[in-house]
Amino acid sequence: MIIHVNPASGIPIYIQLMEQVKHAIETGALRAGEQLPPLRRLAEELVINPNTVVRAYRELEHEGIVEVRHGAGAFVRQRAAGQTLVSRKAQSIMQSAVERLAAAGLEEDAIRRLLENELAQLKEGLIRRRT
Amino acid sequence: MTECAIEAVALRKSFKRHEALCGLNLNVPRGSVFGFLGRNGAGKTTTIRILMGLAKADQGEARIFGIAPGDDDSGALLRRRIGFVPEDKELYPYMTVEEVIRFSRPFFPHWRDDLERRYLKAFDLPPKKKIPELSKGMRSKLMLLLATARGSELLILDEPTDGLDPVVAEEVLRELIVLSSSDGTTIFFSSHQLAEVEQVADRITIIDQGRSIISGELEDLKQQYQRIKVVFADGIPADIRWAQGADRIRNEGRMVSILSGRNSDEIMAQARALPGTSVDTYPVTLRELFLELMRAD
Amino acid sequence: MLWKKGWYETRIRLLFVLAAVVVITVLTLDPAPAAAGSGPLVGATTIPAMLAAILLAGAGVKTQLGGLQRSKGLHGSMYYTLSLPVTRTRLFNVRVSLGLAEIAAIQVLTYSAILLVHPAGVHPAGINVALSDLFKHGVAAFLCVTAVYSLGVFFAAFLDDVYQHWATIFTVVGTIVILSRVPLPASMDAFLYCRWHHHSTLTRCRGMQWQCCSGCRGCCC
Numbered sequence: 001m002i003i004h005v006n007p008a009s010g011i012p013i014y015i016q017l018m019e020q021v022k023h024a025i026e027t028g029a030l031r032a033g034e035q036l037p038p039l040r041r042l043a044e045e046l047v048i049n050p051n052t053v054v055r056a057y058r059e060l061e062h063e064g065i066v067e068v069r070h071g072a073g074a075f076v077r078q079r080a081a082g083q084t085l086v087s088r089k090a091q092s093i094m095q096s097a098v099e100r101l102a103a104a105g106l107e108e109d110a111i112r113r114l115l116e117n118e119l120a121q122l123k124e125g126l127i128r129r130r131t
Numbered sequence: 132m133t134e135c136a137i138e139a140v141a142l143r144k145s146f147k148r149h150e151a152l153c154g155l156n157l158n159v160p161r162g163s164v165f166g167f168l169g170r171n172g173a174g175k176t177t178t179i180r181i182l183m184g185l186a187k188a189d190q191g192e193a194r195i196f197g198i199a200p201g202d203d204d205s206g207a208l209l210r211r212r213i214g215f216v217p218e219d220k221e222l223y224p225y226m227t228v229e230e231v232i233r234f235s236r237p238f239f240p241h242w243r244d245d246l247e248r249r250y251l252k253a254f255d256l257p258p259k260k261k262i263p264e265l266s267k268g269m270r271s272k273l274m275l276l277l278a279t280a281r282g283s284e285l286l287i288l289d290e291p292t293d294g295l296d297p298v299v300a301e302e303v304l305r306e307l308i309v310l311s312s313s314d315g316t317t318i319f320f321s322s323h324q325l326a327e328v329e330q331v332a333d334r335i336t337i338i339d340q341g342r343s344i345i346s347g348e349l350e351d352l353k354q355q356y357q358r359i360k361v362v363f364a365d366g367i368p369a370d371i372r373w374a375q376g377a378d379r380i381r382n383e384g385r386m387v388s389i390l391s392g393r394n395s396d397e398i399m400a401q402a403r404a405l406p407g408t409s410v411d412t413y414p415v416t417l418r419e420l421f422l423e424l425m426r427a428d
Numbered sequence: 429m430l431w432k433k434g435w436y437e438t439r440i441r442l443l444f445v446l447a448a449v450v451v452i453t454v455l456t457l458d459p460a461p462a463a464a465g466s467g468p469l470v471g472a473t474t475i476p477a478m479l480a481a482i483l484l485a486g487a488g489v490k491t492q493l494g495g496l497q498r499s500k501g502l503h504g505s506m507y508y509t510l511s512l513p514v515t516r517t518r519l520f521n522v523r524v525s526l527g528l529a530e531i532a533a534i535q536v537l538t539y540s541a542i543l544l545v546h547p548a549g550v551h552p553a554g555i556n557v558a559l560s561d562l563f564k565h566g567v568a569a570f571l572c573v574t575a576v577y578s579l580g581v582f583f584a585a586f587l588d589d590v591y592q593h594w595a596t597i598f599t600v601v602g603t604i605v606i607l608s609r610v611p612l613p614a615s616m617d618a619f620l621y622c623r624w625h626h627h628s629t630l631t632r633c634r635g636m637q638w639q640c641c642s643g644c645r646g647c648c649c
Binding site: 007008009010011012013014039040043044047048049050051052055117120121124 | 309313329333354412414417
């Protein structure tokens with residue numbers, strides 16, 4: 001499983017890691033029961049602080065996506081079967097939204113920018129609520 | 132007390148007419164990778180000199196593992212536990228790589244042969260080569276070997292990747308990460324390479340004009356600080372109370388660019404409440420944060 | 429080990445002094461000397477020691493701070509030395525001890541060389557120098573030279589290499605010139621006599637030599 005992070009993007013590295021793990025699960029690169037890359041090895045490979053990886057895995061555990069077993073590592077939790085249904089619904093929502101924005105005359109870059117802003121605000125909302 | 136690798140309280144130091152440190156506070160927990168940032172002349176080197184016992188603070192206290200650094204016996208014993216790489220990575224010109232390692236070994240009862248072997252191999256250091264013949268990258272790597280193989284619990288590094296090409300710099304950073312994760316070595320380093328600091332540090336302090344202006348866990352700071360851009364369709368109003376508490380405010384045409392720390396939520400809510408505004412927020416990189424904080428008020 | 433490091437730093441200078449010893453010995457110890465007095469003997473033994481003192485005082489200063497605080501203009505390796513778990517006092521002590529040991533070695537070497545060339549004692553124009561006298565002269569000379577060395581170390585703390593050499597030489601020569609010009613009180617006569625004349629009146633100076641020694645010791649402290 002190849003993970004890339006951009007330390008200079010402004011987005012905290014642990015959030016980037018979480019996103020990549022979630023994306024990997026959604027696309028099937030990581031399956032239920034499989035182990036996430038070992039903490040130390042990932043930190044050394046990416047040359048990032050190990051505490052960052054610790055935090056990412058811990059947050060993922062909070063969200064119920066992974067399970068951290070002492071001494072063994074982090075493993076992907078068994079997800080409800082309804083997961084696939086949610087993905088398909090989400091895909092159709094996205095499709096219609098993009099079509100409507102394009103019909104309103106927006107270019108690809110403008111649509112992407114709008115989406116990124118909304119996502120950033122969503123993230124803030126999520127994080128602030130928890131802390 | 133032993134939770135802290137380095138602790139400095141209200142350090143003051145002046146040279147003739149120049150006040151290098153004006154009440155600097157530092158708190159470096161054990162096991163952290165701590166980035167010490169600041170412009171040239173901000174007081175970084177002076178602080179490091181005081182920590183290494185090379186200079187004495189006029190006022191205030193500095194302690195490493197609870198012990199005051201200095202030139203007495205306890206200070207000398209303390210240096211057994213600290214590895215130091217200074218800004219000028221110079222070593223004795225009449226020694227070879229092998230000789231300087233053999234020279235250093237007897238001083239340290241906890242010398243790590245395994246680290247010595249590992250770095251000699253990983254860094255590809257030629258043992259019989261004379262030190263002045265080594266390239267800058269090689270010398271930096273040799274100094275890192277000497278600093279870590281002594282079995283140090285704390286590394287104090289002044290610009291460890293200065294002048295190194297990206298490949299060597301990455302090697303050095305990787306070894307620092309390995310040290311931190313496998314041995315729990317505390318790493319305190321000063322650097323101008325903000326991207327690298329962002330990569331490996333978990334805590335930072337930014338120092339300016341002898342004082343610490345921002346301090347804390349890096350990930351928290353990056354989350355806390357936001358850039359908020361507010362565009363006023365009808366021009367920027369004179370009343371800026373909505374932006375109260377922002378760290379930096381800049382006007383550009385019809386747009387106000389704000390760097391905010393603690394009050395991001397309030398400012399955003401207030402900005403959105405104003406008529407004819409479009410509000411966007413962007414995450415802030417360490418480099419942007421640094422540059423903004425250095426910009427004169 | 430610090431001694432090994434000190435050796436590395438001083439060996440070239442030592443070699444230079446040894447070469448000077450050979451040259452001076454060859455030039456001054458003529459098997460059939462024409463002039464009376466043991467001037468040549470003195471020249472052969474004292475000058476190399478002085479030379480050693482002046483040169484060695486500055487050796488290795490760059491890689492460690494001197495007794496006086498100085499942080500600019502020194503070699504970067506100073507930072508490495510100071511990051512070692514040894515106090516500056518110990519660094520200083522090792523450097524000075526090694527320097528004095530090397531000076532003593534030079535002296536012993538020169539005396540041995542002279543004895544080798546003239547086994548029965550030096551006898552220019554009939555003056556027979558006993559081994560005990562030679563020994564006393566050696567001790568007195570060593571103490572004098574230690575004074576010069578201390579001066580050199582003092583200057584080395586804040587002057588660059590070459591300047592330190594010249595400063596030491598200048599001070600020593602200047603002192604001798606001043607002492608020979610300025611009339612000193614009677615109690616100092618012995619000292620003056622010794623410093624300027626004892627070398628050339630080796631055998632007659634026995635009693636005076638001890639006063640000379642104490643004078644030198646005073647110089648060092």
